[in-house]
Amino acid sequence: MQRMGMMIGLQPDKVEEYKRLHAAVWPEILDLISRCNIKNYTIFLREPENLLFGVWDYHGVDFEADMAKMAADPKNQEWWSFCIPCQKPLDTRKDGEWWAMMDEVFHMD
Template sequence: MQRMGMMIGLEPDMVETYKELHASVWPEVLARLTASHIRNYTIFLREPENILFGTWEYHGDDFAADMARIAADPTNQEWWKLTIPCQRPLPTRAEGEWWATMDEVFHLD
């Protein structure tokens, strides 16, 4: 199992839209994440800074292949057309990242 932590900004005028979208995530998007071995996925919002913190666990054997399946899924692509305009990537993110990944430094089960 691999735990992930990531951060991204949220456009101030899109906060309510983002909250509304995530209050009723499309069942097909949730099914694709589950089929791609994603578990315990949570997104937190820190206002007024409008920073999103996401955390999830990967329980599969081929992370790259599962992420590729998520990216290739037509319904997920439609979902991203709605959510990506809400997001503001951090300027310090690594090249090729949208959400800036984080290193785990502590965990308690």
């Protein structure tokens, strides 16, 4: 298992919409996340800065393949069509990232 984290901004005028979307995530999306070997997935929101922090446990063996499977799923593409306009990527993210991946510097069980 690998603990992973990521950050992104949230458009100020889309905060309530983003909260509404995530209060009732579509069952197909929840199933897809599980099939892509992600468990214990949580997204936190920091207001008023409007920063999102996501953390999850990855239980697979090929993260890139699982993320490609997730990105290719038509229902997920539809879900993203609602979520992506709400988000504001960090200027400091790496090439190819939407959410900026984070390095773990401390963990305690």
